[in-house]
Amino acid sequence: GIQVEQSPPDLILQEGANSTLRCNFSDSVNNLQWFHQNPWGQLINLFYIPSGTKQNGRLSATTVATERYSLLYISSSQTTDSGVYFCAVETTDSWGKFQFGAGTQVVVTP
Amino acid sequence: DAGVIQSPRHEVTEMGQEVTLRCKPISGHNSLFWYRQTMMRGLELLIYFNNNVPIDDSGMPEDRFSAKMPNASFSTLKIQPSEPRDSAVYFCASSLNQAGYEQYFGPGTRLTVT
Numbered sequence: 001g002i003q004v005e006q007s008p009p010d011l012i013l014q015e016g017a018n019s020t021l022r023c024n025f026s027d028s029v030n031n032l033q034w035f036h037q038n039p040w041g042q043l044i045n046l047f048y049i050p051s052g053t054k055q056n057g058r059l060s061a062t063t064v065a066t067e068r069y070s071l072l073y074i075s076s077s078q079t080t081d082s083g084v085y086f087c088a089v090e091t092t093d094s095w096g097k098f099q100f101g102a103g104t105q106v107v108v109t110p
Numbered sequence: 111d112a113g114v115i116q117s118p119r120h121e122v123t124e125m126g127q128e129v130t131l132r133c134k135p136i137s138g139h140n141s142l143f144w145y146r147q148t149m150m151r152g153l154e155l156l157i158y159f160n161n162n163v164p165i166d167d168s169g170m171p172e173d174r175f176s177a178k179m180p181n182a183s184f185s186t187l188k189i190q191p192s193e194p195r196d197s198a199v200y201f202c203a204s205s206l207n208q209a210g211y212e213q214y215f216g217p218g219t220r221l222t223v224t
Contacts, residue, residue: 030210041199043215050210086153088213096141096165096208100153 001089002027006101013077013108021072021104023087032089034072037103038083046085059076064100077108112136114216116202122222128190134183135204142212143203144177144187153201159185159205160208192223 003026013019023032034046047054047061049070054061058077063070074081084103090096117133135142143158157167159179167177169203174193179185189196199218205211 033212035215041218041220043201043210043218048212083204088153090209095159096143096158097155098143098213102152 001094002029002089002099003098004089004101006087006104010105010106011072011107013081015077015079015108016110017077017108018073019077019106021074021085021106023070023072023089023101025068025070025080025087025089027091027093029065029068029089030092031098032070033088034061034070035086035088036081037086037110038081041078043086044100074100074106076080078107079108079110082106082108086087112202114202114214116200116216116219118199118219118221119217120222122224123192125193126191127223128136128188129192129196129221129223131187131221133185133187133216135185135201135202136214137183139204139206139214141205141208141211142179142185143205144184144185145201145203145215147199147218148197153203156187158208165208173194183208189221192221195222197223 005024037043051065060073086103088098088102144156156169164180170173177187201218202216203213205213
């Protein structure tokens, strides 16, 4: 099956800092989503981004499908950005089945 | 708009007991997914339905687990008998259709089996 690798595994940021999270995948994908799992355990949709670039406030994401990676940018981080960020992908061979990465644990300190 | 609804939010039960988790997908969504999250294995897909029909149950760990979707607005995941290793957070998600569409997750059910 497809391999999904996220880096870094952990990230500690001072409030106001910028950061980049990476998701590498081993096969062609027809669906890619970024999620934020907050400290209460909720999985919140950030981006549906099988290709291209999207922005939502301080967050933006870029997927380069031909090179099999996606990036999530957090700018001017806030303490509410703390949590785990997951990348999930679906391939044409795994129709309907998401494979999640192990996540990046982000801690933003005041 | 209501999102995906799951109940109960927390369940504590003793080993050997039957556990039933419930999910109501977003209205109009044709696909429903059950996931399990543990520290050891992360987030893994257990089973998914499209138009109320089970499409892929290859992630269901063993025969003690079963899932049903009797109609478009309700699904259950049942564990009988439960074991301590079933302790995890169980998420339900839904999407417009089974592939290539954004999935939306419910708040999860935290199951503890003692």
